[in-house]
Amino acid sequence: MIEVQNVTKRYGDFTAIERVTFTVDKGEVLAFLGPNGAGKTTTMRILTCFIPATEGAARVGGFDCFEQPMEVKRRIGYLPETPPLYQELTVTEYLTFVGRIKGMRAKDLRSGLDRVTERLALGDVRDRLIANLSRGYQQRVGLAQVLLHDPPVLILDEPTMGLDPKQIIEIRELIKSLAGSHTVILSTHILPEATAVCQRVVIINNGRIVAVDSPQRLSARLRQSEKISVTVKAPPANLADRFRALPGVLSVFEPTETGAFLLECELGEDRRDDIARFVVGNGWGLLELKTVSMTLEDVFLRLTQNEEGMVSAGEAPGEAQMEKHTQA
Amino acid sequence: MTPVNAIVAKELRSYFVSPVVYVVSAVFLLIFGVLSYLAVVNAGNQAVRMMQIQGAAAQLNLNDLVFRPTFYSTAIVILLVLPILTMRLFAEERKLRTFELLMTSPIGINAVVLGKFLGVCLIFLGLLALTGIVPLILSVYSSFDWRPVLTGYLGLALMGALFLAAGVLASALTENQIVAAFLSFGLSILIWLLGALGAVLGDNPVGNALSYLSFIEHYDRLVRGLVDTKDLVYFVCGMILMLFLAHRVVESQRWK
Numbered sequence: 001m002i003e004v005q006n007v008t009k010r011y012g013d014f015t016a017i018e019r020v021t022f023t024v025d026k027g028e029v030l031a032f033l034g035p036n037g038a039g040k041t042t043t044m045r046i047l048t049c050f051i052p053a054t055e056g057a058a059r060v061g062g063f064d065c066f067e068q069p070m071e072v073k074r075r076i077g078y079l080p081e082t083p084p085l086y087q088e089l090t091v092t093e094y095l096t097f098v099g100r101i102k103g104m105r106a107k108d109l110r111s112g113l114d115r116v117t118e119r120l121a122l123g124d125v126r127d128r129l130i131a132n133l134s135r136g137y138q139q140r141v142g143l144a145q146v147l148l149h150d151p152p153v154l155i156l157d158e159p160t161m162g163l164d165p166k167q168i169i170e171i172r173e174l175i176k177s178l179a180g181s182h183t184v185i186l187s188t189h190i191l192p193e194a195t196a197v198c199q200r201v202v203i204i205n206n207g208r209i210v211a212v213d214s215p216q217r218l219s220a221r222l223r224q225s226e227k228i229s230v231t232v233k234a235p236p237a238n239l240a241d242r243f244r245a246l247p248g249v250l251s252v253f254e255p256t257e258t259g260a261f262l263l264e265c266e267l268g269e270d271r272r273d274d275i276a277r278f279v280v281g282n283g284w285g286l287l288e289l290k291t292v293s294m295t296l297e298d299v300f301l302r303l304t305q306n307e308e309g310m311v312s313a314g315e316a317p318g319e320a321q322m323e324k325h326t327q328a
Numbered sequence: 329m330t331p332v333n334a335i336v337a338k339e340l341r342s343y344f345v346s347p348v349v350y351v352v353s354a355v356f357l358l359i360f361g362v363l364s365y366l367a368v369v370n371a372g373n374q375a376v377r378m379m380q381i382q383g384a385a386a387q388l389n390l391n392d393l394v395f396r397p398t399f400y401s402t403a404i405v406i407l408l409v410l411p412i413l414t415m416r417l418f419a420e421e422r423k424l425r426t427f428e429l430l431m432t433s434p435i436g437i438n439a440v441v442l443g444k445f446l447g448v449c450l451i452f453l454g455l456l457a458l459t460g461i462v463p464l465i466l467s468v469y470s471s472f473d474w475r476p477v478l479t480g481y482l483g484l485a486l487m488g489a490l491f492l493a494a495g496v497l498a499s500a501l502t503e504n505q506i507v508a509a510f511l512s513f514g515l516s517i518l519i520w521l522l523g524a525l526g527a528v529l530g531d532n533p534v535g536n537a538l539s540y541l542s543f544i545e546h547y548d549r550l551v552r553g554l555v556d557t558k559d560l561v562y563f564v565c566g567m568i569l570m571l572f573l574a575h576r577v578v579e580s581q582r583w584k
Contacts, residue, residue: 048432073434084429088345100334101433
């Protein structure tokens with residue numbers, strides 16, 4: 001449904017995104033994950049025909065965003081980072097205007113209005129001025145604007161920004177319910193959001209795509225080593241070195257304030273048994289021993305702190321990991 | 329409902345919920361009222377003087393003594409007032425990011441530019457219609473030829489529309505409303521001054537061309553009651569040029 005091929009966007013000398021390539025199938029929900037300034041918004045603006053790409057091609061529903069923008073625009077609903085609201089209009093007036101510029105007929109517009117008012121619970125505020133609505137309501141009006149003409153493709157730039165936790169859950173449920181019938185791209189820097197609603201995640205950093213996969217597979221793929229956290233009651237001074245000497249242990253991170261050593265072990269074999277025996281056998285007193293699985297958050301940090309994260313996941317990102325641990 | 333209608337309707341709605349249009353109308357109508365009052369008083373004084381000289385009731389020409397000076401001064405007033413109406417058109421959309429909504433909707437830039445222009449034109453024509461109360465009251469107390477008054481109004485409407493088109497262009501150039509207002513104000517004055525520049529250069533091709541480019545001689549003919557196709561063509565072409573440039577500016581912003 002959406003194809004992005006080698007899209008590059010330059011502003012003068014500054015390259016906002018470079019050779020970004022990905023596809024989204026019909027009915028899929030894809031999350032665009034990346035730190036601020038990574039190029040998420042730029043990619044979305046190219047897909048919505050707001051700006052043209054410097055190089056490469058983007059297609060929505062088979063139509064090129066540059067050659068046939070009208071066809072593309074008819075098929076998308078776009079929620080920019082700042083909801084595009086006319087403060088001086090009431091909710092109904094605003095949505096009516098949007099429906100008209102989207103080319104809706106009067107009959108469709110009426111039913112569409114009822115549908116989105118119902119779906120986004122805007123019934124109570126429909127005759128109030130947008131300027132007087134809370135941030136959460138304004139965001140919902142923005143979403144209503146996207147869904148009004150029922151486009152097959154939805155492009156949402158940080159759709160849950162500014163909402164309270166309850167509203168966030170509601171919006172996520174809404175997006176989940178759209179999966180299957182609609183193709184959705186949403187950008188976020190909130191990781192649980194990506195895990196919660198998306199089938200696939202594109203991680204982007206400094207304008208380049210660093211990974212594309214399902215949230216589960218992504219964390220599995222990056223878990224090239226198993227991590228074991230060990231807390232010892234009376235550790236000898238050189239415990240870290242002695243851990244390091246154990247077979248199968250790749251690296252050891254010194255204890256943080258919780259007093260836990262973090263051991264990075266080779267993947268595939270469970271070393272917990274050996275380590276337990278080693279600690280107990282020496283009489284140091286084993287307090288806690290557990291495997292630490294990588295969350296999407298770790299994956300994200302690993303990938304975005306080191307651009308070659310995919311290539312040399314074994315070494316360099318370990319440093320990133322350590323950095324995070326000392327911070328924690 | 330076509331997209332242009334939708335934009336026009338939205339613009340009108342936005343104008344009427346903001347205080348701008350009320351303040352602008354009030355000030356404009358007040359100034360117009362004072363200007364025509366002064367013209368009437370002036371005409372009265374002249375009548376008295378003529379009576380003293382000729383010793384009999386003079387035949388007063390209200391068209392010459394009242395309407396013509398009023399139309400000339402009103403030209404300056406609308407030059408100052410109209411940029412206030414047009415400054416928000418594009419600048420505000422960009423500032424509030426609603427521009428993205430317009431540009432990602434299946435409507436052409438033509439429709440947006442035209443819709444905004446027509447919206448503000450309707451406001452302006454409404455204002456002009458309200459000033460019609462002055463000739464209506466005068467027609468109760470005296471008699472004058474309505475036709476030059478109507479061509480004068482036609483001139484005002486066309487010249488105002490040209491200012492508005494320049495204002496649309498200025499607003500498309502920036503996202504700062506003050507800058508937009510000032511730009512359209514400057515642009516209109518510059519076009520005006522071309523006439524003076526042409527007069528300085530005298531009766532040669534360059535001078536004539538410059539004079540032609542200024543709206544002042546075209547407006548002048550309409551105010552004097554002369555409807556010439558070439559003047560109408562001038563105003564229509566001027567508007568089209570301004571709106572075309574505005575279209576190009578909006579279009580070019582996609583590339584930045």
